[in-house]
Amino acid sequence: MMMRPSCNGESPISLGRVMMRYLLGAILLIEMVASGFRLRADALSMNYYIMTCPMIEGIVRNAVSRALQDDPTLAGPLLRLHFHDCWIQGCDASILLDSTKDNTAEKDSPGNLSLRGYDLIDEIKDELEDQCPGVVSCADIIAMAARDAVFLSGGPIYDIPKGRKDGRRSKIEDTINLPFPTFNSSELIRVFGQRGFTAQEMVALSGAHTLGVARCSSFKNRLSKFDATHDVDPSLDSDFAQTLSKTCSAGDKAEQPFDNTRNDFDNDYFQALQNKVGLLTSDQTLYDTPRTRGIVNAYAMNQAMFFLDFQRAMVKMSLLDVKEGSRGEVRKNCRTIN
Ligand code: HEM
Incomplete structure (x- = not known):
């Protein structure tokens, strides 16, 4: 073993x-x-x-x-x-x-x-x-x-x-x-639905973002909506917006982890969404949209449930x-x- x-x-x-x-x-x-x-x-x-x-x-x-x-x-x-x-x-x-x-x-x-x-x-x-x-x-x-x-x-x-x-x-x-990182929840549900995945399977698969990083070019769209004095994007934590701005000041290829444990496969990603520190638009939208928020909350609370749904969806994707x-x-x- x-x-x-x-x-x-x-x-x-x-x-x-x-x-x-x-x-x-x-x-x-x-x-x-x-x-x-x-x-x-x-x-x-x-x-x-x-x-x-x-x-x-x-x-x-x-x-x-x-x-x-x-x-x-x-x-x-x-x-x-x-x-x-x-x-x-x-x-x-x-x-x-x-x-x-x-x-x-x-x-x-x-x-x-x-x-x-x-x-x-x-x-x-x-x-x-x-x-x-x-x-x-x-x-x-x-x-x-x-x-x-x-x-x-x-x-x-x-x-x-x-x-x-x-x-x-x-x-x-x-x-x-x-799928584009700027997609909202409805667009994600539609494109995954075209491949035979339910909304729940799409959210489980998005949990793959518990691993790894994205480059500034993939999330800088979120900063254009944000202004340090007027928080115009209520789905983005203001401290996190500052962090992203700092990352992007190093250029389009600068990397930002999706969550605090970039090399660990866990459910931190879903907790990040609850805390408004999701990285891509296509991540944070899963919590901001009522249709998928319940699934995010369930995975954030119950890692075993996320793991089970994830492995099932991965077999299907494979x-x-x-x-x-x-x-x-x-x-x-x-x-x-x-
Ligand atoms: C739901 C729709 C999805 C969108 C819009 C999306 C988009 C992205 C983007 C833009 C990046 C960062 C690329 C970069 O900046 O270099 C990324 C990274 C990543 N994606 Fe997705 N993705 C999606 C679903 C998935 C799925 C289904 C999986 C696997 C099952 C996956 C696994 C990953 C991983 C592990 C990374 C980190 C890669 C690294 O560290 O280099 N993504 N994704």
Whole structure:
């Protein structure tokens, strides 16, 4: 049984807690099956690589664990990489393809320029190619790395079906469909609804912002509404507005954590929203809008409820428009099609 490494100087979690997480994960899966949850991708399964690459789980988890020990701030980027992959063209590793002279790929769109984690995915792919050549898709590697980053940062443990194929299309113009940080709650409910997510699942997924940072360019819109003498944005705490102004004085790329515990997967993010110190418009709106405020309050009060909803929504997200059979391939190199 693996122990979580200490990424933040705290003592490692106890074996009992790890076992409890495994148990909760197993209960969740049984519950999902019992409640009629069906995998839309019929060829995918939890044991997809059991015969062809049995060491896969350990290889991915150890690589992510080593990477987070070196750089705990990588957990957020790994999780975000998975979201940005799945949202555009489905979970098919389209985000990993490099631009060519004839094609500008997704990763070079403005909304994706601050993504990180590509080198770690390459490293894991190389190791898997050594162990089981031509078997494991890059799309599965991203999904597993994100899942492990969540767990290793203190979040829930859960399993995901494997067997996604890698796509052959990656175009900058497709990324227009990523949600904007200036979206309000209604817009978020609409765009997530178009992908089959409920408002509650959208709020749970937004809880991913418990990890990581945003750059000034993503939240400076909130400052234009704010003036030091007249607090014209009642949803923004005035001290926090000063902090954001200070951050932005260092330029558009200056970073601000989403909450006080940027490397820990917890429910601080939701408490921040209650305290009017949510970072993006799309974060704070979840508390400011009556339709989603109750969900924020529930997650802020009950971390176990957030974890359960989050892992359930993540499994669902990891199945968005997955490619099977000849609709995709297993790339030899995650950055180029075969
Ligand atoms: C609800 C709609 C969402 C919007 C509008 C949104 C927008 C953003 C923006 C603008 C950033 C900062 C980018 C930058 O300034 O460099 C960010 C960061 C992040 N997003 Fe989202 N996001 C959303 C949902 C999600 C979801 C569903 C996930 C994962 C399941 C996710 C995971 C992350 C993570 C972990 C970071 C921090 C990355 C880092 O530290 O580098 N986001 N998001």
